[in-house]
Amino acid sequence: MSEPKPASEFKPPIPLRATTPESWAEAAWEDPEGLLSDHAHNEKKAALTALSLVHAFSGHPRIPLLLARLAEEELNHFRRVLEALADFGWSLRRDGGSAYAKGLLAHVGEGGSDPLLDRLLVSTLIEARSCERLHLLEKAARNRGVLSDPAWLSFLFELERCEAGHALTYLRIAEDRFGARVPDRLDAWLDWEAEVIRGLPHRSVVH
Numbered sequence: 001m002s003e004p005k006p007a008s009e010f011k012p013p014i015p016l017r018a019t020t021p022e023s024w025a026e027a028a029w030e031d032p033e034g035l036l037s038d039h040a041h042n043e044k045k046a047a048l049t050a051l052s053l054v055h056a057f058s059g060h061p062r063i064p065l066l067l068a069r070l071a072e073e074e075l076n077h078f079r080r081v082l083e084a085l086a087d088f089g090w091s092l093r094r095d096g097g098s099a100y101a102k103g104l105l106a107h108v109g110e111g112g113s114d115p116l117l118d119r120l121l122v123s124t125l126i127e128a129r130s131c132e133r134l135h136l137l138e139k140a141a142r143n144r145g146v147l148s149d150p151a152w153l154s155f156l157f158e159l160e161r162c163e164a165g166h167a168l169t170y171l172r173i174a175e176d177r178f179g180a181r182v183p184d185r186l187d188a189w190l191d192w193e194a195e196v197i198r199g200l201p202h203r204s205v206v207h
């Protein structure tokens with residue numbers, strides 16, 4: 001298994017407007033079982049989100065396939081996070097819900113925007129934020145020497161890179177369907193996302 005790449009190579013897939021402080025990862029690792037449970041639920045919901053978007057692209061030659069691949073990757077992540085929980089001797093806790101997703105979804109359709117465009121941009125931002133935070137978790141785990149087994153760090157790095165790819169996939173799907181409407185709407189969403197994430201407490205959840 002290859003070693004995770006150095007943190008200095010990290011580049012966010014989308015220029016998020018609120019940078020998560022490194023102290024966030026320290027707080028998140030306080031309860032690793034809770035953190036992994038939350039992330040397992042995130043992966044499951046990410047798979048369901050991708051599948052739920054397929055119907056909007058009936059007749060398109062390529063996008064349903066992109067979404068199916070994305071859902072398959074998320075389901076693979078879900079299973080592997082569950083396996084990691086089991087390997088550590090932990091159990092999946094109940095889904096506590098996501099104040100982050102709820103805060104974002106409150107803006108869907110705001111100002112008369114197409115809800116499909118907004119859902120694609122919400123997914124873009126959730127994936128990009130997951131990527132940023134998985135990177136911080138990987139870095140903190142390595143620095144703390146806790147949960148720093150190379151195979152585990154490689155898994156975190158793989159997740160981080162996959163979520164970056166998913167952010168770009170959702171953005172490209174939005175551009176394919178909505179073209180020139182995307183930049184202005186993404187600009188609004190970047191502000192809303194920064195406001196929502198800044199308003200959340202630092203605890204053992206990914207968002």
Ligand SMILES: [Fe+2]
Nearest residue numbers: 043046074077
């Ligand atoms: Fe994932």
Ligand SMILES: [Fe+2]
Nearest residue numbers: 046127163166
């Ligand atoms: Fe993802």
